[in-house]
Amino acid sequence: MSADETNGPDVVGRNPSDRGSSGQEDWRPARESKAQRAWTPGQPKKARSIRATFTSSVLVMEAFVLVFFGLAMFGVNRGTPMAPWALGISLALAAVAVLDCALVRKPVGLWIGWVIQILLVASAFIEYTMAIVGVGFGLAWWYAVTKGAQIDRENVQRAEAEARWREEHPDAV
Known part of the structure; x- marks a missing residue:
């Protein structure tokens, strides 16, 4: 399987040199909401009532x-x-x-x-x-x-x- 097939269609249009920069990781989908873009791994979830x-x-x-x-x-x-x-x-x-x-x-x-x-x-x-x-x-x-x-x-x-x-x-x- 090539590198393009593993990334899938979610990351179409992303520049490979952007990988690793905040909000541009290769595991992130191409379209995200504002809350999704602001999320980082390890960030605590907001408590629900x-x-x-x-x-x-x-x-x-x-x-x-x-x-x-x-x-x-x-x-x-x-x-x-x-x-x-x-x-x-x-x-x-x-x-x-x-x-x-x-x-x-x-x-x-x-x-x-x-x-x-x-x-x-x-x-x-x-x-x-x-x-x-x-x-x-x-x-x-x-x-x-x-x-x-x-x-x-x-x-x-x-x-x-x-x-x-x-x-x-x-x-x-």
Whole structure:
């Protein structure tokens, strides 16, 4: 196999004399994002928020439930003035739940999530079985917020301890 075949089509257009210079290594693909170009081997990964991941998961699942709830209420109450309102409000609330996923890293996003939980429980006044669903999602939301924050704190403590250890033992890595 020749040298051109091992490099593959990823590095087409690269000057062979550029190999080894920062950002022009032969293993890098030809097209990279800004974050990919800035990355270097051994660079620590940016920590992701577990609370944001957990709460976003709950909100997306709630959005599906809200869509199906709206469709069910539309079908059950077809022909009444309530039907389009029930569908419209539940679809709007589902959209808010999905859009709130972008805000869960901030306190306002968590408050919006709590409001969605209250409205989901309140939907039991329209359909009594939604009380079970609302309470279940409320508990899931509470767990995602509290346990996610606890795991995030533990991850920060672990990263700080690892950084201190790396400073104390520079030749161990």
